[in-house]
Amino acid sequence: MRDLTYQLDPALDHPMYEQLYRQIARDILQGRLPGGSRLPSRRVLSAHLGISGQTVDSALDLLKAEGFVRSSARSGYFVEDILPLPDTPKPSGSARPAAQAPPRHDFSPQSTDIQLFPYRVWTQLIRETLLRESELMNRGHPQGEPGLRQALASFLYQYRGVRTQAEQLVISSGVDQLLATVAALFDQPQLVACEDPGYVEARRVFGRSIHRVCALPLDEQGLSITALEASGAQLVYLTPAHQFPTGISMPAGRRAELLHWAARGEGRYLIEDDYDSEFRYTSRPLPALQGMDAHSRVIYMSTFSRTLAPGVRIAYMALPEDLRRRYQALQLRSGEAVSRYEQRAMARLLEEGHYTRHLRKASRVYQRRCEALCGLLQDVPGAWLMGQEAGLHFLFGVKGRSEEALIQPAAAMNIPLQGLRQHCQAARPRPALVLGFGGLTDSELVPAVGTLRAAWGL
Amino acid sequence: MRDLTYQLDPALDHPMYEQLYRQIARDILQGRLPGGSRLPSRRVLSAHLGISGQTVDSALDLLKAEGFVRSSARSGYFVEDILPLPDTPKPSGSARPAAQAPPRHDFSPQSTDIQLFPYRVWTQLIRETLLRESELMNRGHPQGEPGLRQALASFLYQYRGVRTQAEQLVISSGVDQLLATVAALFDQPQLVACEDPGYVEARRVFGRSIHRVCALPLDEQGLSITALEASGAQLVYLTPAHQFPTGISMPAGRRAELLHWAARGEGRYLIEDDYDSEFRYTSRPLPALQGMDAHSRVIYMSTFSRTLAPGVRIAYMALPEDLRRRYQALQLRSGEAVSRYEQRAMARLLEEGHYTRHLRKASRVYQRRCEALCGLLQDVPGAWLMGQEAGLHFLFGVKGRSEEALIQPAAAMNIPLQGLRQHCQAARPRPALVLGFGGLTDSELVPAVGTLRAAWGL
Numbered sequence: 029m030r031d032l033t034y035q036l037d038p039a040l041d042h043p044m045y046e047q048l049y050r051q052i053a054r055d056i057l058q059g060r061l062p063g064g065s066r067l068p069s070r071r072v073l074s075a076h077l078g079i080s081g082q083t084v085d086s087a088l089d090l091l092k093a094e095g096f097v098r099s100s101a102r103s104g105y106f107v108e109d110i111l112p113l114p115d116t117p118k119p120s121g122s123a124r125p126a127a128q129a130p131p132r133h134d135f136s137p138q139s140t141d142i143q144l145f146p147y148r149v150w151t152q153l154i155r156e157t158l159l160r161e162s163e164l165m166n167r168g169h170p171q172g173e174p175g176l177r178q179a180l181a182s183f184l185y186q187y188r189g190v191r192t193q194a195e196q197l198v199i200s201s202g203v204d205q206l207l208a209t210v211a212a213l214f215d216q217p218q219l220v221a222c223e224d225p226g227y228v229e230a231r232r233v234f235g236r237s238i239h240r241v242c243a244l245p246l247d248e249q250g251l252s253i254t255a256l257e258a259s260g261a262q263l264v265y266l267t268p269a270h271q272f273p274t275g276i277s278m279p280a281g282r283r284a285e286l287l288h289w290a291a292r293g294e295g296r297y298l299i300e301d302d303y304d305s306e307f308r309y310t311s312r313p314l315p316a317l318q319g320m321d322a323h324s325r326v327i328y329m330s331t332f333s334r335t336l337a338p339g340v341r342i343a344y345m346a347l348p349e350d351l352r353r354r355y356q357a358l359q360l361r362s363g364e365a366v367s368r369y370e371q372r373a374m375a376r377l378l379e380e381g382h383y384t385r386h387l388r389k390a391s392r393v394y395q396r397r398c399e400a401l402c403g404l405l406q407d408v409p410g411a412w413l414m415g416q417e418a419g420l421h422f423l424f425g426v427k428g429r430s431e432e433a434l435i436q437p438a439a440a441m442n443i444p445l446q447g448l449r450q451h452c453q454a455a456r457p458r459p460a461l462v463l464g465f466g467g468l469t470d471s472e473l474v475p476a477v478g479t480l481r482a483a484w485g486l
Numbered sequence: 487m488r489d490l491t492y493q494l495d496p497a498l499d500h501p502m503y504e505q506l507y508r509q510i511a512r513d514i515l516q517g518r519l520p521g522g523s524r525l526p527s528r529r530v531l532s533a534h535l536g537i538s539g540q541t542v543d544s545a546l547d548l549l550k551a552e553g554f555v556r557s558s559a560r561s562g563y564f565v566e567d568i569l570p571l572p573d574t575p576k577p578s579g580s581a582r583p584a585a586q587a588p589p590r591h592d593f594s595p596q597s598t599d600i601q602l603f604p605y606r607v608w609t610q611l612i613r614e615t616l617l618r619e620s621e622l623m624n625r626g627h628p629q630g631e632p633g634l635r636q637a638l639a640s641f642l643y644q645y646r647g648v649r650t651q652a653e654q655l656v657i658s659s660g661v662d663q664l665l666a667t668v669a670a671l672f673d674q675p676q677l678v679a680c681e682d683p684g685y686v687e688a689r690r691v692f693g694r695s696i697h698r699v700c701a702l703p704l705d706e707q708g709l710s711i712t713a714l715e716a717s718g719a720q721l722v723y724l725t726p727a728h729q730f731p732t733g734i735s736m737p738a739g740r741r742a743e744l745l746h747w748a749a750r751g752e753g754r755y756l757i758e759d760d761y762d763s764e765f766r767y768t769s770r771p772l773p774a775l776q777g778m779d780a781h782s783r784v785i786y787m788s789t790f791s792r793t794l795a796p797g798v799r800i801a802y803m804a805l806p807e808d809l810r811r812r813y814q815a816l817q818l819r820s821g822e823a824v825s826r827y828e829q830r831a832m833a834r835l836l837e838e839g840h841y842t843r844h845l846r847k848a849s850r851v852y853q854r855r856c857e858a859l860c861g862l863l864q865d866v867p868g869a870w871l872m873g874q875e876a877g878l879h880f881l882f883g884v885k886g887r888s889e890e891a892l893i894q895p896a897a898a899m900n901i902p903l904q905g906l907r908q909h910c911q912a913a914r915p916r917p918a919l920v921l922g923f924g925g926l927t928d929s930e931l932v933p934a935v936g937t938l939r940a941a942w943g944l
Contacts, residue, residue, distance in 0.1 A: 050647065053738065054778075056738075091738075093735075095738040138625075142624055145623050147623070151616045155613055159609065162600075162605055164797050165600045165603050166795070166796055167596075186500055189508065201823035201824070202822070202823055204819075236670045236695060236696060237695065238696065280514075280553040280554045282553075311547065320511070320512075338623070338625035339622050339626070339827075365660055365823065367825045369797075
């Protein structure tokens, strides 16, 4: 052993034996201690490094247990034949992304108003659950908590016209996770149709699976049935209540056509993401497509992340009976991924009426804000709006202006805006912004629109 | 209108107008009210059904908003041309699976002892977080809470020799979800090698992605490097600390060979699932493969679900810098799926030393239990054991007995046992059981083994 340059420091968090172990192991891996060479004796190491013989023993034991060295009775420790590691490449640059300032005004269609979240009752329910139900630390049901699914089945029937039983419901931590679960239900590659423009993440989730994805155009009633027939797709992902991002509400006729399409072919399913259905301003909430379906061809899904708060990671879907059996046969377990305490608290939020009270209140607040914002925007010369009857976003355009001409000047004022184009695959709709108001406060609407108009020179 | 058989009940949860709306809509969808036909007038409906004119108006408004009917000035409401739905198929059988009795003794290798869970401190941390940090209801970081990742980077370096920064860590709700995220990082199909016998769920997750999976045999040191070289695989999923299900600890030489294999080819990665590394009984915990890697070719992952309790849905992985950049570019968001309150509580559990105290305590309890159980099983004539140096399970076989001959008699006594075979793809190892002791209590060991021996006649 040419040099014993090991640096041992008793002040470090790891014990001395482990420091010694690591440094010898590194020398072996990097070829500085070649295979077959003998390590210095316990006595030499101990004296040279100024550490106890016991510390050396522990390090040697660990090296032996890991297969770095072998011991030979009386003659000491020998390095095993281990291929040295090639040279360490140069370290890459810093991984730290630049910190971003919060936007001056938050027009993101994904944002919700967390001031509306029933924080006190939620905290109380979580605390009670934590105190009383320690058994929730065990593994849960693969479809999610039965109590939550029971409460959901009843809520969904009353408020969305969804006909399902607790046994058919599956919980997960978000709509994306539910879509990945749906993808897993089909073990043969399917062609999945998505709306274009539409929810990009749905295309991505199916794109990462064994399935193929095609983008179908919309007409003024939503997903084009002609394009669907021509596509040869077996599965369709759609947002009929308040299409993302255009805000189109699919009328009953188109819904019936879609149900017919599904009933006509073996193995066809509609994936109904009941996005933004809970907030509807100009007429009463439309019941879900699922409730009109007599052939069990609709997979219904929605999430509490949008109606309550993004931090509540609970979403749910109702599977037709044949797919529920497949879920079970494939031993899928998406319900296990969600905190059981939060699932129980959510069940009580539903059972005790807090959730529907919250929906009513939030709906009033959002409606007022939506009307105020739309009123301000309608005053912009050349403005047009669409899809403001429901949900937390709408389309806004200015005649003769490109998306870039609206986005860039706002970005310069630290107001990030989303163009319709970024939600498109092949579609080339007229230029528009997808404006959300969930993240705005009522009092900032006037200055926010004022700043935008100044930025646009309108 | 031939007959007005609508059943309206003011005692029901949904308002009367909605009941009327639904029944008319159903008649339209099912073709009983054909397209073009005129609905009875408001006055006739109101009188015939004994409801107010306002209720009828609300139902008609909703039918019109949904596109079921159109109104024509002065001449009333006409049914839109909507394709009627085909006949409803017969309802399928009950979805309710038969309830299962809990096992008499729980030998599942997946079970852990939740009595060891630091319930009081966890509950306290969650409550404090809930009370103090309402901003956690907002959307979190796509890689998970920065504070938790910071605490993890420090813990992983000290206890597992993992060299990573908070910026490279990604949180998710379980190892399966992390594996799905890894699959999503590669947009070109890869060949992924898995251990055989091995963790079936890993094969399934990659099998559902665009990637192909191959099963590689083990030798006494773990994953066969010869088979790996021959396979042409680019990614390898492995459990080097305590191989699932055989319990093999991979020695340093094999680890170095694997790192060499990875460093030799462009785009090769080792996915190190540091399964069961936290509990090691006969020698000190072996540092992770990741810490030996000088070329950033190891994706390191582990979970708190196994060390703390299955109900804690927090797992983590350290990505090499190039893959972290890809995670960001692909806008993956697995960290958002996990409750931020639990992530914050977990960060404090680490920072305040509760977690390492828990590991030390649990390790002592599991070691005692493992030794006691192995001692009892070694007395079984013809018995052999393997892999009991670490983790919460080991292999147990009886010379001359098939797996079925051990499983069936135990199942008859309501003691479900897992055979090694169920974790195999092509491998045909000698018959053995994968026995876990996390779900057993110390006091039930003697009667449990006694019952098994009686069942086996040994």
